[in-house]
Amino acid sequence: MRRDAFLKSLAAMAAAGALPMSGHAAGVALKMMVPANPGGGWDSTGRALGKALQDAGVASSVSYDNKGGAAGALGLAQFVNASKGDPHALMVMGAVMLGGIITGKPPVDLSQATPIARLISEYNVFVLPANSPFKTMKDVVDAMKKDVGSVKWGGGSRGATEHIAAAMIAREVGVDAAKINYVPFRGGGEAVAAILGGNVSVGGSGYSEFQPYIASGKMLPIAVTSPARLPGLNAPTLKELGINVEIGNWRGVYGAPGITPDQRKALTSMVLAATKAPAWAEAIQKNGWTPALLSGPAFDEFVDREFASLRAIMAKSGMV
Structure with a gap:
């Protein structure tokens, strides 16, 4: 879909109540929860996505809230409790949060928020x-x-x-x-x-x-921890060293609890549009990320499989 057609479709959804907002699609002010302190992978991912959302013309501004601790569980709790029903709220998450939930068993669960998309792996x-x-x-x-x-x-x-x-x-x-x-x-x-x-x-x-x-x-x-050496980095894989370990780290975004299916669809469309923006391509290249876009039911199923896989790995490694 062309960008102008995409923006028109978002505006139509807003008019129909599927994407509550004032003004037109490009006037959306989004809020990004980064459940980690500044300077890390979640922070860079969230800010890169925010820039791309504006570059794609689907957001007029993006505000950021860093809340670190407990593998993202503190930020998750704040997001779940403060953003209920908000169609303009996003939270960065990923494999680290799943691992933290498995080990820490926080009172707030990821299933209370709304899956939007997996973005990258590293x-x-x-x-x-x-x-x-x-x-x-x-x-x-x-x-x-x-x-x-x-x-x-x-x-x-x-x-x-x-x-x-x-x-x-x-x-x-x-x-x-x-x-x-x-x-x-x-x-x-x-x-x-x-x-x-x-x-x-x-x-x-x-x-x-x-x-x-x-x-x-x-x-x-x-x-x-990769299956092959990383481009531009002179370091062996663990498997090269005779240590049979390979594990990747992926990151994505969730929406707020309690948003409607149409609001989830609209928010997903905005994120997908952002991944086609020049600013996102620049961030991918600059950070050496691997694009790993996945959304909809396929992303839901992926997260369920990741929970099961990580739980098995961590139990075998004596972590739980």
């Missing part, structure tokens, strides 16, 4: 601070085998994909995964500061978050 990279006594993942593994608690793994909230990956690595090398020393942070900025300051032994996150520090030599990449 693999994790493990890094060392430049002055680390370790130089390779083998050094890290050897230290874990001697004293599992001596290695501090730093990353996102408990249940984040880098936390799951660290537990999987421990299991694969014969270490009690339940005893790994994992230090969770509320956002990517905090994790970066801890790694650069030498407050953790190994850091894990998406490549986009660490890329500038790797390029400047402040961080040394030692392994990635």
Whole structure:
């Protein structure tokens, strides 16, 4: 559908009450809940999507609310409780939130919000601070085998994909995964500061978050969780190192609880339009993300499968 035809269809839906708003489609003011502190993957995803929504002409403005903690559970609770029935509210989420829900069992569940779309996927990279006594993942593994608690793994909230990956690595090398020393942070900025300051032994996150520090030599990449080496990054896969671990991190958006099917459809159309905007293509390239667009019932089913898959992986790794 051409952009002008798309905007006309949104305006028609608004007139019919399917998309309550004042004025025309391009006048929509959207609210974006980012359930993490500034500086991390969810934050960059939410702000990139907000820019693309405006670039596509389906939003006049996007406001952001960062609420970090508990793998997104604190932001999820605020979103569910404060945005009921709001067709102009979006929340960034992804695999990390599912992992946090499995480990933390928060009182507010993701099923209370409305699935909109999966947007991108990204693999994790493990890094060392430049002055680390370790130089390779083998050094890290050897230290874990001697004293599992001596290695501090730093990353996102408990249940984040880098936390799951660290537990999987421990299991694969014969270490009690339940005893790994994992230090969770509320956002990517905090994790970066801890790694650069030498407050953790190994850091894990998406490549986009660490890329500038790797390029400047402040961080040394030692392994990635992808099936093949990542373009532009000189780091082996875990499988290359003989550690049978592969895990990806995906991100998407949900709408508010209690919106109507027509409002969900309209909000989904806006997000899909944003993914066709030049600003979104720029963000994909800049961050090294892999497009992974999925919406509608297929996205609903995907989230259900991911919950089951992550729960099985985490149980096997001693995390639940």
